[in-house]
Amino acid sequence: MGISLKAFLFQSDRKTRASRPVEIRFCGGLSRDASLLIALPIDAGEAVLSLRAMDSLTRYFRGEKAVVGDSSLGELFSYTRLDIEFCPLQDLPSFLKERKFDLFWDLNRPPSPIWKYITGSEFKIRIGSDPDRYPDYNVITEVDPGRPGGEYQEEALRMLLIPINPFVLRVSEDLRRKTWDKLLYKGHDSDRVLVFLDVADPRNYSLVKHYLLGFFKGSVTFLVMRVSRRTSEEIDIGGFEFGERLAALSLSDLYVGEGGFYSGLAAQLKIPQMYIPGSKLSLPAGTHFVYFEPDEEGFSRDFKELLSS
Known part of the structure; x- marks a missing residue:
């Protein structure tokens, strides 16, 4: 059974050539074998709170995965030894010249500064939360902006039927x-x-x-x-x-x-x-x-x- 939430697929109106949002009944059409690049929130504090959403995405998709974020997060990724490649944001342009991914998922709140890095990219699916950034994102998840860090990102995953896995930051x-x-x-x-x-x-x-x-x-x-x-x-x-x-x-x-x-x-x-x-x-x-x-x-x-x- 599909699910109808505020998840929008942006399509082009052939008559007017205008872009308009079309609400879709989402039935879990994201291939689990897709390769994935995740953009963590630019705000380093909110990025830390988004680790459970990031971990849930990496567990769901079976293809090649990488994550991009503020360089201050590099030490955290090295320490936690999360099973995913980390790319500092400033290195993203060169990174995308060398690597190809099927799916891009931006976990930033709108307005996200990440769109400028993916303009003209070859991602088949580009997911974000900013309806003003079509065609940079072709799938938009509209989440209540009042949701706190972490919960905001996890709600976007739920809209597209991605299960949220437990994640606890531990210190031995x-x-x-x-x-x-x-x-x-x-x-x-x-x-x-x-x-x-x-x-x-x-x-x-x-x-x-x-x-x-x-x-x-x-x-x-x-x-x-x-x-x-x-x-x-x-x-x-x-x-x-x-x-x-x-x-x-x-x-x-x-x-x-x-x-x-x-x-x-x-x-x-x-x-x-x-x-x-x-x-x-x-x-x-x-x-x-x-x-x-x-x-x-x-x-x-x-x-x-x-x-x-």
Whole structure:
């Protein structure tokens, strides 16, 4: 039995030569033997949240597969050893000159910047979520834009009858133990709260540090990356291997950030999160987080509840 959802096949009207969407009754016509190139979301945080959708696609299709995404994701793919080839976005033009795929699936929300890379390409089927980008995409999945990261991409798969497989980002206990010992060696104390501080703006960085030092009465260790002048309560993990940074995040009591790559990882690992107001977020439903608004009534209460969740 077919399924009729908001999945549109764009066709050309021969009389007017205009392009118009035609709603189709989709009956699972995507060949599982097709070769596939997947474009992850440009936003690195949302790309991390889309790993389950990506993994579901790679399990469904049996042909040759590759994935393209922001270069910052390269370390993650090397660490997780996902059974798929990774191509940094900047290398995509040369990559497409050497490789051919039957199907292209863009997991970006509209407007996606990926279309310009596939213009004139030889993909038989080009799937995306932006109805304004015909004929660059010839199959459009119209998903509720209010859906959070990960869920948005998975709904597009469901529309085309792709089953969603379970996927959990894991950190081995052995690596967690070794990383914990390394943090203790670097100056952490097990009695202190461990905070992964992923804030680039110097002013926000100072404000968050000052607040948390007072809130925890100085009993806190901040995990930071490549600070110019490290203080006694900070441990610079910028030189750690990626797996160690991921393990350090999984050991943290709190993640503080502005959105982005480690934000997505923190959500995957279900770490309590606090964000700078104005951060670009696309977090899964049920994510525990607060905005850093210490002057707002009720913030301290909400923050305490977050830490106890």
